Amino acid sequence: MRAVVLVGGFGTRLRPLTLSAPKQMLPVNGITMLERVITNLARGGVTEAVLALGYLPEVFQENFPSGEIAGVKMHYAVEPEPLDTGGAIGFAARFAGFTDDTFIALNGDVINDLDIAALVEQHRAFGGEGTIHLTPVEDPSRFGVVPIDDRGRVEAFIEKPPAGEAPSNWINAGTYVLEPSVLDRMPEGEKVSIERAVFPDMVADGKLFAVQADGYWVDAGTPESYMKVALDLVNGTRSSEPAVAADATIEDGATVENSIVGSGAVIEAGASVIGSMIQRGARVGAGAKIVDSIVGPNALIGPAAELSELTVVGDSVVVEASSSHSGAKLPDVPKE
Ligand code: GTP
Numbered sequence: 001m002r003a004v005v006l007v008g009g010f011g012t013r014l015r016p017l018t019l020s021a022p023k024q025m026l027p028v029n030g031i032t033m034l035e036r037v038i039t040n041l042a043r044g045g046v047t048e049a050v051l052a053l054g055y056l057p058e059v060f061q062e063n064f065p066s067g068e069i070a071g072v073k074m075h076y077a078v079e080p081e082p083l084d085t086g087g088a089i090g091f092a093a094r095f096a097g098f099t100d101d102t103f104i105a106l107n108g109d110v111i112n113d114l115d116i117a118a119l120v121e122q123h124r125a126f127g128g129e130g131t132i133h134l135t136p137v138e139d140p141s142r143f144g145v146v147p148i149d150d151r152g153r154v155e156a157f158i159e160k161p162p163a164g165e166a167p168s169n170w171i172n173a174g175t176y177v178l179e180p181s182v183l184d185r186m187p188e189g190e191k192v193s194i195e196r197a198v199f200p201d202m203v204a205d206g207k208l209f210a211v212q213a214d215g216y217w218v219d220a221g222t223p224e225s226y227m228k229v230a231l232d233l234v235n236g237t238r239s240s241e242p243a244v245a246a247d248a249t250i251e252d253g254a255t256v257e258n259s260i261v262g263s264g265a266v267i268e269a270g271a272s273v274i275g276s277m278i279q280r281g282a283r284v285g286a287g288a289k290i291v292d293s294i295v296g297p298n299a300l301i302g303p304a305a306e307l308s309e310l311t312v313v314g315d316s317v318v319v320e321a322s323s324s325h326s327g328a329k330l331p332d333v334p335k336e
Contacts, residue, residue, distance in 0.1 A: 001120060003046045003072075003104035004092045006085060007034065008054025011109075012221045014315030015333040017296050022056045023221065025063065027279060028230045028242055029260050033220060034060070037108055039070040042117025046104060050075040052088040086194035089178075090186030095255040099180050105194075107174035111229045112217040114175055122211050123177035126152055129207035130182055132199070135173035135217040139163070143171035144195050146210050154208040157199045170212050172199075174219065223294060223310050230260055230277055245280070259290075268303070272335035276307075285321065 011023030018026070026033040034051075041049060046196070049072050051060055057078045067074050074097050078089060090103045092098075102117060102123070114133055116268035123131035134146050136253060141163040147155045147170075158166065172195065185198045192198060202208035216238055220227045225306045235241035243256075245263040250256055255272040262280035267273055271288040285303035293307040296314045301307065302321030309327040313319060317330050 001044070001046045001098070001104060001116070002098045002101070003041050003049040003106065004052055004089050004096075004098065005034070005037065005041075005049055005106055005108045006052045006088055007060065007108040008052050008057075008079060008082065008088055008156055009109075010054075010055050011221070014226060014312075016317070016331055017294065019314060019333070020296075022059055025056075025059050026226065027262065028111065028220070028226075029233045029243070030245060030262060030280075032063070033111065034108055035069055035107070038072050040108075040113065041104065042070045042072050044114070044118075045120070046072055046116065048073045049097075050077050050092045050098065052092035053078045054088065055307050061189060082191070083189075084191045084193045085270075086186045086192035086198045087190055089194060090183050090188065090190075090192075093180075093183060094188065099183060102177060102179055105176045105178055108217070109221050110174040110217065110219050112173070112175070113215045114173075114213060114217070115215075116175070119175065119211060119213075120177050122152075123209070126209040128153075128202075128209045129179045129205075130199075130202055130209070131177045132208065132210040133173040133175040134170040134210050136169050136210045136212070136214050137171050138169065139168045140166040140171050143198075146170055146172050148210050148212075152209045152211065153206065154199075154203050154210050154267075157195070158201050159196055163335040170210075173213075173276055175218055178309075225314050227275075227277055227292075227294060227310070231258060231275070234258075234260055254284075262297070282313075 005074040011018035062141045075096040077092035145158045145166045147167045220226045220229045232238040244261040248261040249266045251269040253269045254267040257274045259273045259276045264281045268286040271284045272292045275291045275292045279297040279299040282295045284301045287304040289306045291308040292309040298316045299313045300318045304322045306324040311325045311328045313330045
């Protein structure tokens, strides 16, 4: 099975971390989001994949020069301009020659345990042009809501319904099985959204199906969800990976609780790190207090500084000693 992985977005919600690295190259407890996604694809029988690249494409190529991730053969398709999700899938599938057989397409920032092989099997049983994985959420108003009939056929595709008005809480979870004929709905070089244009057209033709599967699923696109996906791996919610890299240093008298400390990072004496992510090479100065916050790679947190409420510190940023930041982005970044 072959897959198109969408990794070309700007990742604006995760700035400033995504000013220096694309979202899918950010670490989730020491392993990039992309490697975690490809590993799950490999488990489901994917042997070849193409990355639909746009923003900072060279970072992917430099980090995976062998052209292989988790045993999956990789292709790199760089868009000449952002083509939106549907245009990007079409461009990358044509680039890699995935035009003659069923393929998977997915958002590269969704972490899940979905059984891809089972989804493909269900797609074949439906006999449609496409099958979408659906996941349940408490508040569907930020997502694409997808009601289905009792045979799995999609009845509508409702992008971001007003709060309280969604017909169901099952949303588009970002993994699709597609027939190559779907490429005809993504004309070459045209900007088109799969969620807002291609899927609604397929619904109108009665050719789109969906499968409800409620296993582990997180869209890691916001600081909150990115942090959750990482901490879930170390605090036992999903697994119990080691939370502190073997070559990190926790000095005597420092406290580290429900947090991740990356490779080469240093937590100095008397500092406390609670519910937070300290990325590789960062240093937390003596007596500093980091609560529910993300410290980017090689950042320096001055002694006695305090970070709280999802403060996000970018790559190599220096935070002044004894300064205090709550819900901040350092450096501050424009919203869009
Ligand atoms: P924000 O800027 O924070 O909204 O994130 P995003 O646009 O990077 O990601 P979003 O969650 O909106 O998009 C879903 C997936 O599609 C992500 O994996 C993105 O990397 C990817 N994506 C979005 N737009 C494009 C595009 O124009 N080209 C390509 N190749 N990928 C895209």
